[in-house]
Amino acid sequence: MESTVFHDLTEKSSVASFVFNINTGKFIYANPAFASLVGANYDELTPNHLSEIIHPEDRVYAQKALADVLGHTLANYVQLRILVNNEIKWVRITASQDEDKTGEMLLYGNVADITSELENQLSFEKYANKKDAILNILAHDLAGPLSVINMLGSSLRSSIQDPADITQIDNIININTQAINLIREFTAREFLETADITLAKKRVNIAQKVREYVEEYQKSITDIKRTFNFFTSAENIFINVDEPKFFQILNNLTTNALKFTRDNGVITVSVIDKGDVVQFSVKDDGIGIPEKYKDILFDKFTDASRKGLQGEPTIGLGMYVIKxxxxxxxxTLWVNSTENMGTTIFFELPKI
Structure with a gap:
């Protein structure tokens, strides 16, 4: 009775479900939603058909995921692309194996079409990238002039005698200092909010994500007075990564490049597929890192934490948290830098 009810519910469900016999290599059940999603009737469902509709760039990843399922090591779910009727769809697959009463090993799974979900998420992330770019530009462009105002105010204060004028200058300095502290606190909070140790890794097209990130800076070239370039070894490079924390790395490296690169300088962000790992780099032609700071660059609260060329604030934790x-x-993380010639920060992350 329970089996019949379950079967009837599954047949009418919009969630694609299947049962695959590992011993015989055949599907023993697939509901209409599954057949519709993969573009095949039940009697046409074979492992070969499913292999053929998986996007070529995702097939190695799919094989690794299947091995994880069979080895009981799959974490949560798998997201990959399938090509059905010349249309690319993103799907999320949840699967597990179990032994039935006759000793046969069965693979049970659900498949959901998440194409629209990812498109909405991508739209949201574009706005997030815009926000990050604006925040970094504001911190860079505002902190410098405000620091200069404070220095000029202090210099002016020492040269006047009238108590009323001194009071007015002190008010200006105090208000200006509050503004500088507000920028410092805001950027510090923004930086530290994703710096906890919990990782939530997922598979993302990192080449596409970084390209969109750099494009936001390229749109602001007049404001930041720097040229941003982007290079990738392939249009699509996929990696399992905690996306917010990854962009915390990129945000900090980009901020440092802005802080220590003069007007009309060039900043280049690169993504290179190196097989099992992806190499990232942020290169600038700025003032470089003094030799005496290189050994302590990734430590916290050291002299390597310097204010920017325009007095931009530092919290002394950036490179430490990044590492x-x-x-x-x-x-892995390393740096190449020559004083007065520029700096390149490299880091590599495993794809899986």
């Missing part, structure tokens, strides 16, 4: 995030991803 920790990269370590949590089992990645």
């Amino acid at each position: 920790n995030i990269i370590d949590w991803h089992n990645g």
